Amino acid sequence: MEVSKAINKIILMFGKPLILHTDNGKEFVNERISRLCDEYKIKHVRGRARCPWVQGQVERLNQSLKYMLSSTCLSENLDYKWISIIDRITSSYNSTVHSTTSFAPFRIMFGENADQSANIHYSEEELNLLFADLDSSNMDEKDDVENYMAWKWFTVSSTRTKAVQYSDAAEEKMLKKNMWKNDTSVFKIGEKVVRRIKTDKNKGTRKRYLNEHHDTRIYNVKGFSPTGMVILESEDGREIQEDSRDLASLETN
Incomplete structure (x- = not known):
């Protein structure tokens, strides 16, 4: 709830x-x-159950917030009552520059840093008093507002464009590193492979290992995604992405 x-x-x-x-x-x-x-x-x-490597964005954010919550609870002797600081921690996270995008999440969302936003420092009543003298018939003030909104949208758009570029560069770097570390698991384009399917027969617990077997369908390696996933094409033309660790080559079986 x-x-x-x-x-x-x-x-x-x-x-x-x-x-x-x-x-x-x-x-x-x-x-x-x-x-x-x-x-x-x-x-x-x-994301797929118990496969954190296929949902990196969620797991990475959870890891960061968990570390910030636990360290703050310890330093302030809160006895792990994290609910009392969750708003402060998430605000701190959203105001911190991310190493991948080179921007704070708040700036990507709103186009400015948190300490530059007027509505953080003023209540709604105070803002109404500040803008009460705005006369809609005054063309100069109206033009100023329109120019500000145009500048605001341009700032948000350019910030997000740069953030995507920085993210793409980080993904390419991670891909090269992943390929180097797992060069024995890299498949050739056009190679025929089968998937290792993991199913859970233990409905009442998550403590046991998953049951593993090979899929009977054959896939062709079509390429690789920026995150290092192998792009597969089935015999009926359907495309899926799979971790290289969950694939087995028919040429080596």
């Missing part, structure tokens, strides 16, 4: 996203979240 309420509050404040990307925790996979996504027509993307 708390998670769905928090997500709904964010949507009402900033607008709905196109995609909600989560893991398979019970907080996100339930009837309330499903109703919320249906109401706002949001596509809910969930």
Whole structure:
């Protein structure tokens, strides 16, 4: 209930996203979240269960927030009452420059840093008093507002464009590093492979290992994604992405 309420509050404040990307925790996979996504027509993307390497964005964010929460609780003797500092920690995270994008998440979202935003320092009542003298018939002031909005949108767009460029460069660097570390697992384009399928026969527990077997369908290696995933093409032309560690070459079997 708390998670769905928090997500709904964010949507009402900033607008709905196109995609909600989560893991398979019970907080996100339930009837309330499903109703919320249906109401706002949001596509809910969930990573594969117990495979954190295929949902790197979610796992990386969770890791950072978990470290910030635990270290703050320890330093302030809060006895791990993290709920009392979650808003302060997330605000700190959103105001910190990310090493991949070279921008703070707040700036990518709003086009400026958190300490430059007027609505952080003033209440709604104070803002109304500040802008009360704005006369819609005054063309100079109206033009100033329009020019500011145009500049604002240009700043947001250019910031996001640069962030994507920096992210692409970081992905390429990670791909090269991944290829070098796992060069024995790199397949050739056109090579025929089969997938290792992992299924869970232990419905009541997650403590046992997954049952592993090979898929009977044959795939052709078509290419590689920027994150190091192998792009496969099935015999019926369907494309999927798979981790190289979950593939076996028919040429070596």
